[in-house]
Amino acid sequence: MLRIAVPNKGSLSGPAAEMLHEAGYRQRRESKELRIVDPANDVEFFYLRPRDIALYVASGQLDIGITGRDLLIDSGANAEEILALGFARSTFRYAARPGTVSGLEDLNGRTIATSYEGIVAKHLADHGIDASVVHLDGAVETAIQLGVAEVVADVVETGTSLRNAGLEVVGEPIMTSEAVVVRRTGADAEELKVQQFLRRLQGVLVARTYVMMDYDIRAEHLEQAVAITPGLEGPTVSPLHNEGWVAVRAMVPTKDAQRIMDDLYAIGARAILTTAIHACRL
Numbered sequence: 365m366l367r368i369a370v371p372n373k374g375s376l377s378g379p380a381a382e383m384l385h386e387a388g389y390r391q392r393r394e395s396k397e398l399r400i401v402d403p404a405n406d407v408e409f410f411y412l413r414p415r416d417i418a419l420y421v422a423s424g425q426l427d428i429g430i431t432g433r434d435l436l437i438d439s440g441a442n443a444e445e446i447l448a449l450g451f452a453r454s455t456f457r458y459a460a461r462p463g464t465v466s467g468l469e470d471l472n473g474r475t476i477a478t479s480y481e482g483i484v485a486k487h488l489a490d491h492g493i494d495a496s497v498v499h500l501d502g503a504v505e506t507a508i509q510l511g512v513a514e515v516v517a518d519v520v521e522t523g524t525s526l527r528n529a530g531l532e533v534v535g536e537p538i539m540t541s542e543a544v545v546v547r548r549t550g551a552d553a554e555e556l557k558v559q560q561f562l563r564r565l566q567g568v569l570v571a572r573t574y575v576m577m578d579y580d581i582r583a584e585h586l587e588q589a590v591a592i593t594p595g596l597e598g599p600t601v602s603p604l605h606n607e608g609w610v611a612v613r614a615m616v617p618t619k620d621a622q623r624i625m626d627d628l629y630a631i632g633a634r635a636i637l638t639t640a641i642h643a644c645r646l
């Protein structure tokens with residue numbers, strides 16, 4: 365049975381459970397459940413603190429985990445990212461009161477508050493900066509107002525928390541993060557059960573980012589149309605009862621669908637339809 369760690373709380377927990385549910389796995393009914401078995405899929409889910417997940421996976425007790433890339437790197441655990449999941453996207457950045465820190469070099473001698481000591485210590489060392497790091501559990505933006513630190517290093521998504529604390533970012537992002545699937549470094553990536561799990565999640569990612577597009581076009585414009593909608597392995601082309609016309613079917617990225625419909629219309633395509641993909645296996 366495949367043993368999988370899933371975030372039990374925080375920003376990763378809801379979207380991770382939703383993705384697993386879309387991939388056809390049973391998920392817990394209430395947040396106090398710490399472990400559930402999905403016998404139909406031969407999988408066991410353990411609901412753990414996102415910060416601890418890379419460690420459990422590195423220990424070999426659990427086969428796979430879902431966590432944040434930033435948490436994986438911060439943990440220093442012997443685990444590696446094998447699939448990016450596209451949710452809980454954020455950057456990790458330094459911030460300070462406007463006008464107090466001029467740039468990265470200016471962090472020398474400062475006190476930096478963070479919940480991600482591993483990332484910050486490595487970043488400072490890589491840039492030859494000598495600063496002291498104070499560990500806080502959360503709400504680190506407030507540490508400056510309360511005099512605990514002059515600089516914070518924290519997760520930034522919309523920037524609202526920084527603005528509310530009267531802070532602005534310093535330097536370039538230290539890293540970008542999103543939810544990721546992790547495995548013990550060097551574990552057998554070819555293992556069948558693992559591959560099947562990853563294929564299911566990839567299917568959800570594709571269903572979320574692509575739509576199916578159908579349209580009719582005169583045969584002489586087919587090559588132009590195929591250039592606009594190349595599909596994944598080439599579009600399906602079928603004859604229409606109306607001679608000289610063909611029907612084309614191809615997957616297109618959802619974000620480009622409206623532009624593609626305009627482009628197809630402009631070269632003479634008609635009856636252009638898009639439909640959602642509910643599930644897929646590439």
Ligand SMILES: Nc1ncnc2c1ncn2[C@@H]1O[C@H](COP(=O)(O)OP(=O)(O)OP(=O)(O)O)[C@@H](O)[C@H]1O
Pocket residue numbers: 373374375376414415431432433434435452453454502519520521522541542
């Ligand atoms: N506002 C946010 N937007 C996107 N991702 C976020 C946000 N806040 C935290 N994350 C991501 O969530 C993960 C941290 O999860 P964790 O549960 O420790 O913290 P949290 O989501 O802030 O929840 P908590 O309220 O328990 O602190 C990291 O991968 C981080 O990048």
Ligand SMILES: O=P(O)(O)OC[C@H]1O[C@H](OP(=O)(O)OP(=O)(O)O)[C@H](O)[C@@H]1O
Pocket residue numbers: 501502503504505518519520521522523524525526
């Ligand atoms: O840029 P924003 O959209 O404001 O998002 C970033 C904030 O979200 C998270 O905080 P959370 O609410 O989880 O509280 P925490 O700091 O206690 O973890 C993170 O730690 C930042 O503070």
Ligand SMILES: [Mg+2]
Pocket residue numbers: 374502
């Ligand atoms: Mg938080």
